Structures are given as structure tokens and as C-alpha cells.
Amino acid sequence: MEGVQPVNGSGPACPLRVKLLTLMFVCDRDHEQVLLGMKKRGFGKGKWNGFGGKVEPGESVAQAAVRELQEESGALVEMADVQTAGLLDFTFDESNEIMRVFVFRADNYTGEIAETDEMRPQWWSLSECPFDNMWPDDRYWFPYMWGRRPFVGSFHFKADEKTIVTHTIEATTVEHIDTRAREEADRKRAATANS
Numbered sequence: 133m134e135g136v137q138p139v140n141g142s143g144p145a146c147p148l149r150v151k152l153l154t155l156m157f158v159c160d161r162d163h164e165q166v167l168l169g170m171k172k173r174g175f176g177k178g179k180w181n182g183f184g185g186k187v188e189p190g191e192s193v194a195q196a197a198v199r200e201l202q203e204e205s206g207a208l209v210e211m212a213d214v215q216t217a218g219l220l221d222f223t224f225d226e227s228n229e230i231m232r233v234f235v236f237r238a239d240n241y242t243g244e245i246a247e248t249d250e251m252r253p254q255w256w257s258l259s260e261c262p263f264d265n266m267w268p269d270d271r272y273w274f275p276y277m278w279g280r281r282p283f284v285g286s287f288h289f290k291a292d293e294k295t296i297v298t299h300t301i302e303a304t305t306v307e308h309i310d311t312r313a314r315e316e317a318d319r320k321r322a323a324t325a326n327s
């Protein structure tokens with residue numbers, strides 16, 4: 133089990149299970165382009181998104197973001213080039229899970245970008261980002277991510293995974309997000325050690 137906790141002291145009576153996830157955006161700032169991948173399987177199949185997945189016990193959230201990016205796209209980002217972008221909580225009607233997603237950005241990478249079993253990568257001009265075919269929350273926080281303004285937000289969806297019922301989004305600091313990332317990784321390590 134990854135960790136169980138109430139959300140912000142309010143919300144459902146039943147504690148929610150936290151799924152710790154990453155999302156990484158490789159940005160070409162000179163050409164105002166961002167690398168997205170078409171998700172070919174699993175959660176979010178058929179949507180364009182950044183690259184990411186589950187944090188493994190014992191790795192930092194940023195290490196997980198780098199690993200997932202490489203596994204899904206072939207792009208390798210040095211830890212020094214990983215920039216903290218945001219923190220998002222996603223919940224759904226009829227679900228007792230929080231998807232807690234740490235968002236990162238990188239302006240440099242090495243390696244060959246290539247299609248994998250999970251993702252078909254493609255560069256997109258910022259002005260042509262395919263928001264109609266992305267998660268509906270992305271429109272809200274993409275400007276923060278691209279604008280290097282650290283953000284924290286939460287989105288509650290209907291069970292259809294399309295309709296946003298409520299949301300919050302606000303500016304925060306990199307330090308706040310990085311502290312949360314360390315706490316979440318520690319919690320995950322402890323929960324795994326105790327299971």
C-alpha cells in the first residue's frame with residue numbers, strides 16, 4: 133500500500149489511498165516547443181501528455197521522473213537539469229484514490245527520442261498544443277509550467293474522467309513542492325518497508 137491519508141482535513145469521510153506519480157515536460161525554449169507523447173496504453177490512453185508514471189520505493193520523485201521519461205521516450209535528462217514545476221492532486225467520484233502528480237520540466241536532454249510501447253512522442257509548438265486531446269486540467273496549469281511559475285492545484289473529476297467538478301490552482305514556491313516531494317517519497321519508502 134502506498135500511503136493512506138485524508139485530503140486537506142476535509143472531503144470524504146473515508147481516507148484516500150495516495151498514488152504517487154510523475155509528469156515530465158521537455159521544453160525547447162528557443163523554438164517554443166514542448167515534447168508530448170500520445171499515450172498508447174493504460175491510464176489516459178489516447179491522450180497527449182507529458183511522460184511519467186509511478187514512483188518506485190527508494191527513489192526520489194525527481195529520479196522517478198527522469199527514469200520514466202527515458203523509459204517512455206528515450207530522452208535522458210541529467211538530474212541537474214530537472215526543474216520543479218508543480219504539484220497536482222487528482223480525485224474522481226466513486227474512487228478512494230488520490231493521484232498525486234509531481235510535475236517537472238527540463239530544457240536540455242540527450243539521447244534519441246523514439247516511440248516506445250507506451251508513448252508516441254511528438255514536438256508541439258506551444259501555440260498549437262492539442263489541449264482538446266489532453267487531460268482537461270492541462271489548460272489550467274500549462275501556462276504556469278511553461279512560464280516557470282511553480283504551482284499547486286487539485287482537480288476533482290466525475291467518474292467519467294472527463295468532467296472537472298471542482299478545482300483549485302495557485303502559485304507556490306519550488307521549496308514547498310520539493311519538501312512535499314521528499315515527504316511523499318519518505319512516506320512511500322516507510323509504507324513499503326512496513327508492508
Ligand SMILES: Nc1[nH]c(=O)nc2c1ncn2[C@H]1C[C@H](O)[C@@H](COP(=O)(O)OP(=O)(O)OP(=O)(O)O)O1
Nearest residue numbers: 153154155174175176183184185186222233267270
Ligand atoms: N489529470 C491528469 N492530467 C495530466 O496531465 N496527467 C495526468 C492526469 N492524471 C494522471 N496523469 C499522468 C500522471 C502519470 O504520468 C500518468 C499515469 O501514470 P502511468 O502511465 O504510470 O499509469 P499506468 O496506470 O499506465 O501505469 P504503468 O502500468 O506503471 O505504466 O498520467
